Amino acid sequence: MARNRYDVDETLEDHFDINQLKRLGGYVKPYLGKMFFIMVLMLSSSALTMLIPKFVQLEMDRYIPQKDMNGIIRLVIYTFLIVLYSVICMWLKIDQMTKVGQDIIHEIREDLFAHLQELPFSYYDERPHGKIQVRVVNYVNNLSDLLSNGILNTITDLCNLIFILIFMFCTSPKLTWICLCGLPVLIIYVVVLKRKQRASWQLQSNKQSNLNAYIAESINGIRVTQAFVREKENIKIFNSLSMSYRKAWLKAVYYNFMMSPMVDLISVITTSFVYVVGVSCILGGGRSGVTVGVLVMFTAYISRFWQPINTIAGFYNSVLTAISYLERIFETIDEPVEVTDAPDAVEMPEIRGTVDFDHVTFSYEDGIPILKDVSFHVDQGQTIAIVGPTGAGKTTIVNLLSRFYNTDSGCVRIDGQDISKVTLHSLRTQMGVMMQDSFIFSGTIMDNIRYGNKTATDEEVIRAAKTVRAHDFIMQMEDGYQTQVNERGSRLSVGQRQLISFARALLNDPAILILDEATSSIDTETEIALQKGLDELLKGRTSFIIAHRLSTIQGADRIMYVDNGNIMEAGSHEELLARKGLYYDLYMSQYQG
Numbered sequence: 001m002a003r004n005r006y007d008v009d010e011t012l013e014d015h016f017d018i019n020q021l022k023r024l025g026g027y028v029k030p031y032l033g034k035m036f037f038i039m040v041l042m043l044s045s046s047a048l049t050m051l052i053p054k055f056v057q058l059e060m061d062r063y064i065p066q067k068d069m070n071g072i073i074r075l076v077i078y079t080f081l082i083v084l085y086s087v088i089c090m091w092l093k094i095d096q097m098t099k100v101g102q103d104i105i106h107e108i109r110e111d112l113f114a115h116l117q118e119l120p121f122s123y124y125d126e127r128p129h130g131k132i133q134v135r136v137v138n139y140v141n142n143l144s145d146l147l148s149n150g151i152l153n154t155i156t157d158l159c160n161l162i163f164i165l166i167f168m169f170c171t172s173p174k175l176t177w178i179c180l181c182g183l184p185v186l187i188i189y190v191v192v193l194k195r196k197q198r199a200s201w202q203l204q205s206n207k208q209s210n211l212n213a214y215i216a217e218s219i220n221g222i223r224v225t226q227a228f229v230r231e232k233e234n235i236k237i238f239n240s241l242s243m244s245y246r247k248a249w250l251k252a253v254y255y256n257f258m259m260s261p262m263v264d265l266i267s268v269i270t271t272s273f274v275y276v277v278g279v280s281c282i283l284g285g286g287r288s289g290v291t292v293g294v295l296v297m298f299t300a301y302i303s304r305f306w307q308p309i310n311t312i313a314g315f316y317n318s319v320l321t322a323i324s325y326l327e328r329i330f331e332t333i334d335e336p337v338e339v340t341d342a343p344d345a346v347e348m349p350e351i352r353g354t355v356d357f358d359h360v361t362f363s364y365e366d367g368i369p370i371l372k373d374v375s376f377h378v379d380q381g382q383t384i385a386i387v388g389p390t391g392a393g394k395t396t397i398v399n400l401l402s403r404f405y406n407t408d409s410g411c412v413r414i415d416g417q418d419i420s421k422v423t424l425h426s427l428r429t430q431m432g433v434m435m436q437d438s439f440i441f442s443g444t445i446m447d448n449i450r451y452g453n454k455t456a457t458d459e460e461v462i463r464a465a466k467t468v469r470a471h472d473f474i475m476q477m478e479d480g481y482q483t484q485v486n487e488r489g490s491r492l493s494v495g496q497r498q499l500i501s502f503a504r505a506l507l508n509d510p511a512i513l514i515l516d517e518a519t520s521s522i523d524t525e526t527e528i529a530l531q532k533g534l535d536e537l538l539k540g541r542t543s544f545i546i547a548h549r550l551s552t553i554q555g556a557d558r559i560m561y562v563d564n565g566n567i568m569e570a571g572s573h574e575e576l577l578a579r580k581g582l583y584y585d586l587y588m589s590q591y592q593g
């Protein structure tokens with residue numbers, strides 16, 4: 001898939017089809033029993049309320065002319081009881097169906113989030129994170145109305161419609177046929193409107209996604225924005241995205257609202273016809289059996305006839321709206337997990353630490369290879385430094401070692417075992433990775449270090465922090481290891497965040513340690529102290545250290561100089577200096593410049 005930006009609408013890879021609706025049915029299925037119970041309540045309530053117009057007819061045609069007060073009071077009491085029963089049923093329905101709707105939403109969201117946890121780095125590389133967020137939060141929320149009320153109301157109203165039709169036919173077949181004349185007009189209208197509605201809701205969901213992506217990006221980049229005084233431009237971009245969203249929303253809502261007035265219009269026209277025909281029947285002497293009471297009862301039924309049609313039309317709207325969200329939700333859930341365990345994957349045995357890159361070629365984007373036929377061997381326990389210019393492919397090499405991406409060709413082996421043939425869990429739990437982005441989660445410092453090994457004791461966490469020389473600054477904070485830090489560690493300095501991430505990578509007691517620019521923001525004094533502790537720790541452990549500051553890697557067993565997608569030079573610090581090649585130039589530029 002092509003990369004997406006906040007101002008570009010996402011294209012759907014798989015359009016909605018009926019199977020996806022069936023899939024939604026799969027989420028609804030466990031609640032069918034409860035929904036059936038509520039439906040029975042609603043149907044019984046509407047069947048009973050159907051009697052109320054009959055009571056009115058009886059009062060007008062029988063009890064009032066006969067001045068039968070007892071009969072009238074009896075019917076009023078029945079009416080009251082029926083209304084009370086309906087209110088109770090309605091209350092139960094709202095209470096239960098709101099819970100059902102939210103339960104289903106929770107399950108869809110859970111599946112979505114669980115799948116996101118498995119998706120590879122490449123998925124996140126390809127789109128703004130705000131567009132992922134909007135699917136998990138807003139799109140799923142937007143299904144709420146459909147799931148809580150839409151499905152049940154529609155089934156109930158369909159049954160109501162059948163009841164009403166039976167009552168209407170029993171009352172006056174002639175007037176019923178007049179009323180039904182309006183239906184074909186409505187059906188044609190709905191079919192014509194459908195396409196426009198669907199397109200407008202898809203557009204609206206895209207614009208919402210774009211807006212969300214920009215908000216997320218702006219919040220993440222707020223410091224740079226303020227530093228470069230770009231607030232006005234940002235507001236301009238935001239306004240333009242927000243206006244596009246507003247326009248798309250208004251259009252979608254406009255099409256939605258075109259449904260209900262049409263239903264009302266047809267209802268008014270047919271009701272007028274019914275009145276005209278009904279009154280002419282009464283004036284004609286009532287031979288057709290239409291009395292004043294019958295006409296009043298029938299017009300009460302007509303209003304009830306159009307009411308469920310309105311609900312069904314509303315449901316149809318909600319389905320169209322929901323479809324535009326569902327296709328995005330299922331698209332995410334169906335996104336293939338490209339980096340996953342092979343069907344015959346085995347557990348990675350305890351890693352000793354030899355590493356081989358065997359003719360590895362890799363590209364992030366098709367046709368643009370970043371690593372080209374890279375091969376090297378690392379012995380158990382060696383410390384390998386990877387150096388080279390910015391963008392040369394150093395991080396890419398170590399990313400492949402943890403199998404964050406799959407190679408295009410060639411293979412990576414650890415202890416002779418092709419890592420694409422072992423389970424990701426057994427591989428990654430034996431590696432300690434400190435990435436360039438020292439991400440800090442919201443929580444305590446203790447939690448953040450323990451992220452590397454959730455079973456580690458407090459003492460082990462503290463030991464790791466001491467090894468990387470983080471202990472002192474942590475103890476100076478108001479609550480020591482229990483100090484709360486914000487997401488991204490905004491109250492910590494960059495160097496402090498690096499040290500915490502460093503401790504996190506060590507905590508797992510990894511067989512292979514990967515440090516990507518681990519100490520780039522740490523002062524020289526701390527770095528020297530840290531180096532001593534680390535030398536001890538690295539003994540017997542294979543480690544890969546990426547560094548721009550060459551002072552940190554001079555003691556490495558081997559230094560690999562990476563450029564142009566390959567390893568241009570490799571050897572010890574002394575060997576490479578003696579060779580007077582690329583590494584020598586780099587070294588000289590740092591120490592003589």
Ligand SMILES: Nc1ncnc2c1ncn2[C@@H]1O[C@H](COP(=O)(O)OP(=O)(O)OP(=O)(O)O)[C@@H](O)[C@H]1O
Nearest residue numbers: 125364365370388389390391392393394395396397
């Ligand atoms: N997720 C990605 N998608 C597409 N291209 C990428 C991605 N990550 C890195 N690249 C490209 O791959 C190349 C190698 O990147 P890499 O991060 O491995 O470089 P590096 O040597 O570690 O650089 P630095 O010293 O700046 O950290 C760069 O040209 C970069 O533009």
